[in-house]
Amino acid sequence: MPSSVPYAVPIIANVARQLRPARVLDVGVGFGKYGYLLREYTDIWDMRNVDDYRPERWKTVIDGVDATAAYITPLHEYIYDTIHIGDITELIDTLGTYDLIIMGDVVEHFDKPVGELLLDKLYEHTTKCMLLTFPPNCRVNVSDNVLGNPYEAHRSAWNGKDFRRFPSAEYKLLEGRAALVAITKPPHSPPLLTPCFGVRRREGWKGLATSVLVRTIGPVNASRLATWLAGETRIMRA
Ligand SMILES: C[S@@+](CC[C@H](N)C(=O)[O-])C[C@H]1O[C@@H](n2cnc3c(N)ncnc32)[C@H](O)[C@@H]1O
Numbered sequence: 545m546p547s548s549v550p551y552a553v554p555i556i557a558n559v560a561r562q563l564r565p566a567r568v569l570d571v572g573v574g575f576g577k578y579g580y581l582l583r584e585y586t587d588i589w590d591m592r593n594v595d596d597y598r599p600e601r602w603k604t605v606i607d608g609v610d611a612t613a614a615y616i617t618p619l620h621e622y623i624y625d626t627i628h629i630g631d632i633t634e635l636i637d638t639l640g641t642y643d644l645i646i647m648g649d650v651v652e653h654f655d656k657p658v659g660e661l662l663l664d665k666l667y668e669h670t671t672k673c674m675l676l677t678f679p680p681n682c683r684v685n686v687s688d689n690v691l692g693n694p695y696e697a698h699r700s701a702w703n704g705k706d707f708r709r710f711p712s713a714e715y716k717l718l719e720g721r722a723a724l725v726a727i728t729k730p731p732h733s734p735p736l737l738t739p740c741f742g743v744r745r746r747e748g749w750k751g752l753a754t755s756v757l758v759r760t761i762g763p764v765n766a767s768r769l770a771t772w773l774a775g776e777t778r779i780m781r782a
Pocket residue numbers: 545546547548571572573574575576577578609610611612615630631632633647648649650653695696
């Protein structure tokens with residue numbers, strides 16, 4: 545389906561604030577939640593006045609790709625700058641470079657060698673970071689007729705080891721239900737994969753202190769420090 549489990553959502557919002565990407569590519573947009581989330585935590589979060597709410601004032605380029613034209617709605621046309629309809633393995637060579645490429649629950653829809661080749665190509669098109677989510681322990685069943693859409697069949701299973709060949713790859717299992725991988729391109733620092741929204745925009749002296757901190761040590765380290773000060777998030781069990 546054009547959706548995925550939501551475990552990574554707050555982490556990806558936090559990563560957007562750490563990376564401050566100028567150009568984003570969302571591969572396999574589906575219903576468009578990551579486009580919406582990234583638009584909110586780039587342009588909308590950085591609004592200075594009400595006029596900045598208008599799309600013509602947005603500064604971040606957010607492009608999307610999806611093989612299933614039927615999933616694209618007027619919402620996508622509003623949120624994304626450009627939506628490319630087609631198979632990413634055929635389109636990737638026609639696309640430019642992006643600070644952040646996100647591919648949420650798509651990699652498992654490729655045969656393993658095709659997925660590996662695609663990851664290499666996406667990495668070439670990435671300037672800062674590539675974010676992937678996928679179901680851990682994915683049950684491969686090519687003949688599964690999900691929504692009658694061949695692009696929805698689960699063709700491969702992935703785990704943390706599959707990404708060790710990249711110079712900087714962080715893998716995080718989220719409540720055992722979703723896997724999140726951040727592949728960062730040196731010399732950029734890997735983002736902190738935590739839902740703690742460390743680097744918030746604040747007014748007054750706290751805002752000044754935060755911006756000095758962000759400028760001095762960078763948003764990733766500032767977020768790390770804020771998380772450390774706030775304490776790691778804990779899952780409370782009954
Ligand atoms: C499980 S959905 C995920 C949607 C969204 N990224 C999310 O996490 O909510 C997978 C999406 O990837 C798209 N997709 C699958 N194979 C694709 C391919 N080869 N090229 C482009 N899109 C593809 C499907 O059409 C579908 O919209």
